[in-house]
Amino acid sequence: MALIKVQGVVLKSMDLNDNDKIITLYTDKLGKVKAVAHGAKKQSSKLMASTQPFCFGEFLLYKGKSLYTLKESSINESFQELLLDFDKIIYGSYFIELIDGISEDENKNVSLLALLLKTLYILKDTDTNLDLLKLTFNFKAISLSGYMPNVKTCVRCKKDLDCGYFSIIQGGMICSKCFTPERDIYGINKETLTFLRILKNIKLEDLRDINYNKKTLLYVETIMDNYLNYYIGAEFKSQMLIKKLKKSKEMV
Ligand SMILES: [Zn+2]
Structure with missing residues (x-):
């Protein structure tokens, strides 16, 4: 599984189901990509804060068949x-x-x-x-x-x-x-x-x-x-x- 670390801004964040979100990121290394953030809707999830629109941070992604999956992320500036x-x-x-x-x-x-x-x-x-x-x-x-x-x-x-x-x-x-x-x-x-x-x-x-x-x-x-x-x-x-x-x- 090839992981790629990118810097980027969350452009969009949509609910995928009760637990997961799908986010659109604008990144330095990949341009615009969509990524699934598993569990990001849960209050306890580490991904919750960093997957809000406007959030600028570092994102660790891996590529699936059609979408990327967000593995880890950290916030540089949330702009919240x-x-x-x-x-x-x-x-x-x-x-x-x-x-x-x-x-x-x-x-x-x-x-x-x-x-x-x-x-x-x-x-x-x-x-x-x-x-x-x-x-x-x-x-x-x-x-x-x-x-x-x-x-x-x-x-x-x-x-x-x-x-x-x-x-x-x-x-x-x-x-x-x-x-x-x-x-x-x-x-x-x-x-x-x-x-x-x-x-x-x-x-x-x-x-x-x-x-x-x-x-x-x-x-x-x-x-x-x-x-x-x-x-x-x-x-x-x-x-x-x-x-x-x-x-x-x-x-x-
Ligand atoms: Zn002229």
């Missing part, structure tokens, strides 16, 4: 204090749901794991604006998955530009000369393009220091949400919750 903050838990759920949706089984991407972890730590430890964090996470996650939007030059003629249009279908900026009407195309002024370029280059830990216009943030958020939906597919459950949360705040 996110559960105490209603807004943070919704955004946190979005981050792990997106990683689950964006990645295929056993296709490893260590940078994506690093992005997820960094985002969860910032979510837990700082008061960074949640929409700004989500937007930056989206931009970086989709880029690390091979769909980085081109915000540097026109995707058609490759010329530099400082305003123009953003085409979801063509994957980036289009200058006014190359522009032709199509669906999912957005006008981009200088300020918005500057903001897009900041998102591309900024480190997550520096997000708190940037100045941004709320309207620009909302506009770019809509573009990125649609960009993600176009390249990844389904809209996420937690995305709906974020929308509801925002609506309820507008009404207050």
Whole structure:
């Protein structure tokens, strides 16, 4: 029986039966994998705490015919204090749901794991604006998955530009000369393009220091949400919750 030790984050945890759980892990060595955690539903089980969603730890796995089995685990950071903050838990759920949706089984991407972890730590430890964090996470996650939007030059003629249009279908900026009407195309002024370029280059830990216009943030958020939906597919459950949360705040 070959055992493999991985570091990873629990993306999902589902009941398999009265005693056992099946968890989805995003790991450094294997990418996304599903593993059965025998007895993890029992209070007395050593596996119980480390198989909660968000938990970051070390996991000792062995491979069965179709699934892995979790043999041992230890917690580095449980992130369970996110559960105490209603807004943070919704955004946190979005981050792990997106990683689950964006990645295929056993296709490893260590940078994506690093992005997820960094985002969860910032979510837990700082008061960074949640929409700004989500937007930056989206931009970086989709880029690390091979769909980085081109915000540097026109995707058609490759010329530099400082305003123009953003085409979801063509994957980036289009200058006014190359522009032709199509669906999912957005006008981009200088300020918005500057903001897009900041998102591309900024480190997550520096997000708190940037100045941004709320309207620009909302506009770019809509573009990125649609960009993600176009390249990844389904809209996420937690995305709906974020929308509801925002609506309820507008009404207050
Ligand atoms: Zn052009």
